[in-house]
Amino acid sequence: LDVFFAIHDPTTPNRQGNDVGPQYRSVIFALSAEQLASARSKIAAAALEWSAPIVTELIATFDEYGQPITTNEARFWPAEAEHHNYFKRNPSQGYCAFVVAPKVMKARAAFAALMA
Template sequence: MTGQHPDEIAVLGGGCFWCLEAVFEQVRGVQAVTSGYSGGHLSAPTYDDICKGSSGHAEVVQLRFDPAVVSYRELLEVFFVIHDPTTPNRQGNDVGPQYRSVIFWHSDAQRLAAQTMMESLQREGVFSAPIVTELVPAAQFYPAEPYHQGYYRGHENQPYCAFVVAPKLGKFRQRFARLLK
């Protein structure tokens, strides 16, 4: 706990968790980012289980954040800029249900904030196709294997990181300079 309010948890899925993790690690007020899996029927899933696409889990990041420093709404604003919420079970070349766009809400306030934002984005025509982001109650979160944690920081020159993660990080830095740590 860093501010006047207790830290909150947000769980978001928008494609490969390496992308989301790399961005949200740089948001002020985000105390911890853990890559993992949520929303499926297997208990204690592994990365191999997830890659098969039959576990029902999505690749997600769990954020622990101080709402006195960064609001849940601001986290959602970043989320909707750094991924495409209009492609079901897909982000770029990453295809399968594990890459779906999903928000796991932890309170009625989070549910309402996400619902309101999605309705607003849709009404304003921000995207050329309908938003397909799932809005579902928080499910069991399973941290990914240790080698996935902080992946971008240790693999910036790896081709996927250079060509997929880095551009999303650049887009975030340009659009949300006010939120940088």
């Protein structure tokens, strides 16, 4: 969650940088009650760090018994194959070079212990 909040703007609904649309929204899919509680806590902490309201959605993917739910809202849809490892496969593409690379470098520096 620390990395998640460090590498994107959780205050812009349906947008990250120049990319606009619901597929660019800030959202956390919690797989358990523990993850849900951790995410709620992190969202509350983030609200103290940002001047604009946090718009990160929090979606539980389980019911009150801990069983998976299959509504479209709770369902995680993997990206199409052409998006998988896009940065790794296209490091010199403009967006990757000028937007993604600095974010990756920032995350690697800030979270080196997690990425070792």
